[in-house]
Amino acid sequence: MRWSNYFIPTLREDPADAEVISHKLLLRAGVIRQLSAGIYSLLPLGQRIALKVMQILREEMNAIGGQEFYLPALHPAEIWQESGRWDAIGDEMFRLKDRKNTDMCLGMTHEEVFTAIARNEIRSYKQLPQVWYQIQIKFRDEARPKSGLIRVRSFIMKDAYTFDVDRAGLDKSFMDQREAYKKIFTRCGIKFLIVEASSGAMGGSESDEFMARTPAGEDLIVSCPSCGYAANLEKATSRLTAMPDEAGLPAPEEFPTPGVRTIEDLVTFPGGAEASRQIKSLVYIATIGGDPRPVLVLMRGDHQLHETKLGDALGSTAVRPAHPEEIRELLGASAGSLGGVGAKDKARAAKMDLRIIADSSLKGRRNMTTGANKDDHHIRGVEIERDIPVDSWHELRIVESGEGCPRCDGGVLEVFKGMEIGHIFKLGTKYSDSMGATVLTQDGKQVPIVMGSYGIGVERIISAAVEQRHDEDGIIWPQSLAPFDVVVTITNMKQDDLRQTGEKLYSDLERAGLDVLLDDRDERAGVKFKDADLIGIPYRITIGKKVAEGVVELYDRRAKQSEDVKITDVVDRVQALALAGS
RNA sequence: CGGGGCGUGGCUCAGCCUGGUAGAGCGCACGGUUCGGGACCGUGAGGUCGGAGGUUCGAAUCCUCUCGCCCCGACCA
Structure with missing residues (x-):
């Protein structure tokens, strides 16, 4: 191309609207222009870059037997109603009606459409496995689009879906995709790591996220430099050094603590306890099976609760801290004086069923101090498993950098920001069950197809490449993506x-x-x-x-x-x- | 959705507090001098000051409403 008549509108100054590096540079380099919040046009340079990314995606998908489709972006509500996601997904789906007043939506992902094809056409195990993919636009009405191409409402995605007769087949398909993804990101010149992630509302048993390390990222990643353990903060665990506790008292003992409201207050209170010897007690209202239920969450005094982990542990669709009035009604005290000892009885007296869930770091602890469910009083000498009827133990705390690696001896965890550039899921039979996609096995049994789904955002790759490869003069494209x-x-x-x-x-x-x-x-x-x-x-x-x-x-x-x-x-x-x- | 910030030629911004009818730099057009890290001189074009309503003799400026964009948080198949 001749620059003299090729459209590359470069900017000398940083545009006022751009904050993150990739956003500034993509605008300044004439790669993209904004149309509206979270909606961008790819200019000629941008399109050339996107085409290079897509070519890499095609080559690697084809290399593992992928077959390229092109599905519609406009979907009838019907298939989403069948899968149950028409109601499960909230405002993030763009919904509209056609001239006959039929509900429609813009596709935010394509499990439903691909499953609809599979159930109509695939009858026998002999037709499996199938590896289907497409490179296509997705629409998501993000609550807060941000950071240039990093979080947008309309974007190009390579999404792949695998169909197998059984779990073992899925495991292989999943590994094939995982290996292909490694090749793709490596070819794109992006430094990435693979982390364990929560599957969220996508469903399924297992998912890996591919993350590019960058301060512009929106996720927190926990990783161990020694053994390579890596997980999203919402899933990460750590190994804590055991805390030696003295035997303490034969039974818990209540004592007055006037004015003590917080963990910190009790640390400095005469006769109080250091934070790691306190049990922090939080009341949450969790929606379980559609019903709101009170839950008492017990944490070590110096630990923070991760609400996503709490939701996962409870199998809850939504959790929120209880309001002060709800807490008083339930336990008869204010938030600064709560504790697990006797809490179930108090709740029962208030005609409520209280569930107690504790972070695993509290297991076996003795001689602890916690609130007495009575304003201005605490209890000491608490031996948690003796004195509190904990219903279940889970990893609930927010992992912090410097804590021990859960996988290896001696590893020290780091926490840093990352951008999700790919996500692969073992879906299992969630969609094939709900939408009735089955095959006959060799012995004539009808079984649901076992599915996986795998996505990569094209614009995310472009952003990640710029985030990781630039200097004060501009972008430094890897050869593979350079326009x-x-x-x-x-x-x-x-x-x-x-x-x-x-x-x-x-x-x-x-x-x-x-x-x-x-x-x-x-x-x-x-x-x-x-x-x-x-x-x-x-x-x-x-x-x-x-x-x-x-x-x-x-x-x-x-x-x-x-x-x-x-x-x-x-x-x-x-x-x-x-x-x-x- | 909660909190904060910002909307003034194509871009980056000043002017607003204290009302008097719009400016700078860059870019653009033309002429000239330059010519290896965003040149210089001259001339010129280009703006319903996001929109609506109000106050006032007079509104970019004050008031009300509204739209849009950015940031933080909530949310995030």
Whole structure:
């Protein structure tokens, strides 16, 4: 392409609306423009980059037997009603009605459509396994779109679905996808890690998230540098050093604590206890099976509760802290004086059924201090398993950096931010059951198809690449995603020898199969250099004064170094570099 | 949805507090001088000051409502 009439609207200054690096640079480099909140247009450079990503996705999906489909983005409500998600999903789904007043929606994912195809067409185990995928637009009415392309309402996704006769088949399909994903992100030049994640409302038994480490990410990742353990904070656990407790008292003992409202208060109160020797007691209202139920959550005094973990542990669709009035009604005290001892009796007296759930770090603890369910009073000498009727134990606390790795000895956990760039799920039979997709097995039994689903966001890959690969001058694309392999910069268009050399190299490089951008604009060299750095083309051939000696410069965007190369050698050099680079 | 911020030529912003009829830099067009890291000089085009209503002799400026965008939080198949 010739830059002089190619549309690359670069910006000299950071746009006011952009906060994160990738957003600023993608706008400044003329890759994207915003249409509305969370809605972006890909400009010619952006489309070239997206096409390169999609090509990689296709190649790796095809390599594991994937078959490319193209499904509609407009769906009838009917199939979503069948799967149960028409009601399960809230405002995040774009819903509309057609002229006949039939409910429709814009697809936010395609389990339903693919399952609908499978149930109509697949009858026998002999037709399995199937690996189906598409690269297509998705619509999600995000509560808060943000950070440029990182969280948007309309985006391109590669989504794949596998169909197997049994669990073992799914395990293999899942591993195939997992390996393909590793190759994809590696080819895209993104540093990533795979973390255990909560499946959430997607359903299914197991899911892995692919995360790109970047401060612009929205998730917190816990990882162990020693053994490679990695998990989303909502799923992560840690190993805590055991706390030696003295035997304490033969029975718990109540004592007055006037004015003590918080864990901190009790630490400094004479006769109080340090935070790690206190039991923090929180009342939550959890919706379980559609009914709100009070739950008393017990945590170590210096630990924080992770609400998602609480919800997962309870099998609850929603949890919220109880209001002060609800707490008083239930336990007869204010939030600063609650405890597990005698709590069930108090609740029963108030005609309520209280469930007690405790963080596993409290297991076996003795001589603890906690609230007495009586304002301005606490209880000491509590031996939790002796004195409190805990219904169940779970990992509920927020893991913090510096804690011990749960998988290996001696590993120390780090916590950092990451961006989700891919997510793979073992769905099992959630959709095949609800939508009736079955096959006959070899022995003539009708069984639900076992499914998996696997997604990668194209714009997320682009954002992650920019987040991880940039410097103060602009983007540094990996060769695999770069909109052009090389830019030929003619430093002065008024000099015929420079122009002719540039033109010749341009056509020679294109003939060699490279994507070439010829900067033939009537601009000063400095402007061209700045723009080339900004848009991040991996190599630049600078056509300057040394042409008289038969030499041009080859500039490496990433290394920011240039070397003189004979004009006769430069095509071979760039070709070799482009093949080798990523 | 809760909290905060911002809407003024294409872009980045000033002007608003204290009302008097709109400015700068960049970009753009033309002419000239320049020509290897975002040149310089001159001339010029370009703005219903997000929108509606109100107060006032007079509103970018004050008041009310509304729309949009950004950030934090909640949420996130």
